[in-house]
Amino acid sequence: MVGNLLIRGMLVGILAGLFAFGFARVFGEPHIDSAIAYEEAMAEASGEAAEEEEELVSRETQAGAGLLTGSVVYGAAIGGLFSLVFAYVYGRVTSFGPRATAGLLAVAAFIAVVLVPALKYPATPPAVGNPETIGERTELFFVMLVVSVIAAVVAVALARRLWSQLGGWNAGIAGALAFIVIIAIAQYALPTVNEIPDGYSADLLWRFRTSSLGMHAVLWAVIGLAFGAVAERALPAGARARAA
Amino acid sequence: MSDITFAPEIRPVPIPVREILPWAIFGGLLMILGIYFVGAEEGATTLFSSLSTHEFVHDARHLLGFPCH
Numbered sequence: 001m002v003g004n005l006l007i008r009g010m011l012v013g014i015l016a017g018l019f020a021f022g023f024a025r026v027f028g029e030p031h032i033d034s035a036i037a038y039e040e041a042m043a044e045a046s047g048e049a050a051e052e053e054e055e056l057v058s059r060e061t062q063a064g065a066g067l068l069t070g071s072v073v074y075g076a077a078i079g080g081l082f083s084l085v086f087a088y089v090y091g092r093v094t095s096f097g098p099r100a101t102a103g104l105l106a107v108a109a110f111i112a113v114v115l116v117p118a119l120k121y122p123a124t125p126p127a128v129g130n131p132e133t134i135g136e137r138t139e140l141f142f143v144m145l146v147v148s149v150i151a152a153v154v155a156v157a158l159a160r161r162l163w164s165q166l167g168g169w170n171a172g173i174a175g176a177l178a179f180i181v182i183i184a185i186a187q188y189a190l191p192t193v194n195e196i197p198d199g200y201s202a203d204l205l206w207r208f209r210t211s212s213l214g215m216h217a218v219l220w221a222v223i224g225l226a227f228g229a230v231a232e233r234a235l236p237a238g239a240r241a242r243a244a
Numbered sequence: 245m246s247d248i249t250f251a252p253e254i255r256p257v258p259i260p261v262r263e264i265l266p267w268a269i270f271g272g273l274l275m276i277l278g279i280y281f282v283g284a285e286e287g288a289t290t291l292f293s294s295l296s297t298h299e300f301v302h303d304a305r306h307l308l309g310f311p312c313h
């Protein structure tokens with residue numbers, strides 16, 4: 001049954017990746033083009049002998065087949081992981097039916113996996129980062145991601161523990177508070193990364209970053225809405241609850 | 245629990261952990277490998293040296309918010 005859920009999760013993830021690709025293609029790509037144009041203009045203005053970088057992959061391929069492949073592989077992987085977490089959470093952490101469980105899980109995962117890490121280490125357009133610090137930046141990004149996921153697990157466990165004493169509403173507030181406190185401490189303690197050149201277009205940066213969040217939002221919305229419906233049919237009748 | 249009106253009448257049955265675990269290990273590793281290829285191969289580390297993986301998925305990598313150049 002779990003293997004069946006995993007395959008369904010990956011298929012839903014591929015579908016979500018296709019939607020995310022569509023969004024990124026329309027709303028994200030123009031900003032990547034602007035960022036590359038900006039980089040070239042800056043290199044020219046600073047009189048750097050515009051080192052003709054040899055293109056391994058053409059821009060058209062990067063923005064087309066490359067973006068599609070990246071989105072779909074990422075979507076399939078996220079969908080697969082989602083299905084495994086769903087398999088554990090369903091009937092254990094929540095008592096909701098498959099659709100509501102999947103929907104809630106997707107919202108929680110979007111906050112913990114995308115939003116919180118992006119608040120500390122936001123997406124950057126091409127040509128902004130310093131290649132020499134890529135190792136350190138990658139490390140910090142994943143530390144933030146892991147802390148965020150652990151904080152989410154702690155928050156849910158705390159809320160469940162307090163549920164019978166405080167009632168659902170107050171237990172939920174306690175869990176959310178715990179999450180915010182852990183994240184606040186982590187984001188305060190972790191070093192800031194800012195490699196944006198002086199004078200870089202703030203508007204371009206904002207638009208690039210919102211389109212990045214939008215792409216993730218599309219991905220998680222499709223997973224959250226589609227997986228529950230698809231999982232419903234994979235769960236044996238005994239494990240299924242009547243949707244309230 | 246009688247005050248929770250949102251809860252369904254029949255409680256869903258959890259899937260036993262021993263059933264989930266093998267799939268979680270196998271699937272978890274496979275999925276993380278997929279994310280690694282899109283997000284980090286030939287960035288901070290290189291597992292398989294084919295020069296163009298990084299370049300090919302470069303737009304997705306930046307738009308998905310992974311640290312890059």
Ligand SMILES: [Zn+2]
Binds near residue numbers: 126302306312313
């Ligand atoms: Zn890059």
